[in-house]
Amino acid sequence: MTTTANTAPTVEHGTTVFIPLNKLKKHPKNARKTPHSEASIEAKAASIAAKGILQNLVVEPETNTEGEPTGFYLVSIGEGRRLAQLLRAKRKQIKKTEPIRCVIDTANDVAEISLDENVTREDLHPADQFERFRELSEDRGWGAEEIAARFGVTAHVVKRRMRLGAVSPKLMQVYRDGGLTLDQLMAFAITDDHARQKHVFENLSYNRDPSIIRRDLTKMNVPATDRRAVFVGSQAYTDAGGNIIRDLFTEDRGGFFEDPALLDRLALEKLERIAAEVQQAEGWTWSTAYLDFPHANGMRRAYPHPVELSEEDATAYDAALDELERLNAEWEDADIDFPPEVDARLAELEAEIERIDAKRHAYEPDEIARGGVFVVVAHDGDVRIERGFIRAEDEATEPEEAEGGETVMDGVRVNGDGEILDSDGYGDGEDGKGGDETEQEPEEEAGDAGKPLPDSLIRDLTAHRTLGLRLALGEQPDMALIAVVHTLAAQTYYRGGSTAHCLEISPSSNYLGAHADGVEDTAAAKMLADRHAGWAADMPRDVAELWGFVAGLDHASLMALLAHCASLTVNAVKLPWESGKRRAHETADKLATAVTLDMTAHWTPTVRAYLGRVTKAHILAAVRDALGDEATERIADKKKVEMAEAAEQLLAGTGWLPPVLRTERPAWLDQQAETFATEIAPEAQTDDHFAIAAE
Secondary structure (H helix, E strand, O other): OEEEHHHOOOOOOOOEEEEEHHHEEEOOOOOOOOOOOHHHHHHHHHHHHHHOOOOOEEEEEEEOOOOOEEEEEEEEEOHHHHHHHHHHHHOOOOOOOOEEEEEEOOOOOHHHHHHHHHHOOOOOOHHHHHHHHHHHHHHHOOOHHHHHHHHOOOHHHHHHHHHHHOOOHHHHHHHHOOOOOHHHHHHHOOOOOHHHHHHHHHOOOOOOOHHHHHHHHHOOOEEOOOHHHHHHOHHHHHHOOOOEEOOOOOOOOOOEEOOHHHHHHHHHHHHHHHHHHHHHHHOOOEEEEEOOOOOOOOOEEOOOEEOOOOHHHHHHHHHHHHHHHHHHHHHOOOOOOOOHHHHHHHHHHHHHHHHHHHHHEEOOHHHHHHEEEEEEEOOOOOEEEEEEEEOHHHOOOOOEEOHHHOEEEOOEEEOOOOOEOOOOOOOOOOOOOOOOHHHOOOOOOHHHHHOOOOHHHHHHHHHHHHHHHHHHHOOOHHHHHHHHHHHHHHHHHOOOHHHOOOOOOOOOOOOHHHOOOOHHHOHHHHHHHHHHHHHHHHOOOOHHHHHHHHHOOOHHHHHHHHHHHHHOOOOOOOOOOOHHHHHHHHHHHHHHHHOOOOHHHOOOOOOOOOHHHOOHHHHHHHHHHHHOHHHHHHHOOOOHHHHHHHHHHHHOOOOOOOHHHOOOOOHHHHHHHHHHHHHHHHHHHHHHHHHHHHO
């Protein structure tokens, strides 16, 4: 039986009636004392708007103290639906007098039935919920936004439930049976490849942390933070047909590029276009594109040398500099910002000065004519252009001059007449080799004095000379310094420089890129490369002129060049199989202390560099060491990936370093501090007291 409450003076128990919304109140005996959340009311309002009220409200008539009806009804079951309709009325979607279908209950205890309503019901299993959301999308063609509007949730929530509903049915059943947690299921949802999900699940070890599952599912993909992905860009990649996997349940920093081969091809194509442009614009003989810089290229490298500016460029440079200084001085004391036209002119002048400054160093024309360029992807996703490499087949091959007008071609000595000489300096038909003994002239002819000395005698004499040089050089430290610097510089900067010195000192430089990916592209590596290129630009092109260059340096410059060449030979890399190098590592520690190395200037504890490669215990220990227990407790309950990312933010700017990167404080600093505390500080304090007393 259905009736309208306004027309019936009395309504029997169990009757279905339509009651105006503004005549409904919350029952004071309702079991729910904790208010409904705003999200819950929003969801109910959206559901009712789309589908109507699917479940009747249960009410009883309100009476006054004398037991007479007041005309209002108290809601025993369905308070959330009442609040949802009130929200819709507030938003002018319905009237305040909207009739609400209700069932009269005057027999049951209100407290009991309202409790029963919320206790005896069983929520839909999350797996069923996820699959039903997916089916709504597939069967009815609804998008996430439309589904969200019908259920009062955000589109993001719907997308997450649909993604979970797309997990392999086998894994979904494992989740239903309690074999997977929701966090683990969310980790599997990062990809919709059921075969891949099954393979990873079957090969999981005892460690089923969601971060491990995500790592195994995406190890064949490329993170969006990878330098290749940054260089190509997500738009170009997707335009080429690539797919980006997005993790809807964690911060994925742009997702994962699913097709590494496509990404590499796009990166190489872009690099090749840039390489061709550089080659054409600058005139190099060749240009080659690589994803990674080919360190083992075996080529000599030429560097730009200082050149004089043309009269036209020098005049333009001075004029731009004068105008820039004039404008800066004119607006220096102004309280307002630069007018747009002045700001634009300043930018033009700075660009002009920078353009002309770039002309102060240039490659020799023959180096450009024989050299080439490598174009690679830098560690930060930018393009990296390395110029001046000369292949062996493009090297100039000129015969070397020997004593007495002889030349050396391909290791063979030839005299002025083009005649090949033997090891003792004799040609064919002469004493030594190749002549007929019966036709040889007597040994004591006058012309014999001009012939080269035998190699055996030269070896004997130069051994004595070497001994004399060792004795003399050991007595002249300043000259020994020049000789050492010359030897190091010859081998560091010149192809074939190992034969251009007489000290048997051989510098060796370990390639660090083989031990730490990206180390050659860091800011520290850039500073070292700039210092190296600076010296290269100042050095003579011919190694034969290097001695004069080194000998002509002042003492400070000579020591600076020595320090640079020596620095390239430092090797403090610890390898697990080199257990016998303990003393070498101890010496490296002492060297770090001696030069007061501060690694905080060159390294920070990021997820990529450290935090993502250690255990949770190491992460917590780092945060505790830097910030104390309170900060550690804030991230202690997080998952591994989230903990590493949070720790990166916490440790930023703290100067924290892992023990292997720390430098022991030099003893002289402690002594200096002690001296200040015991001697200088008291005297200064006394002087202050005298000054105060004098005043």
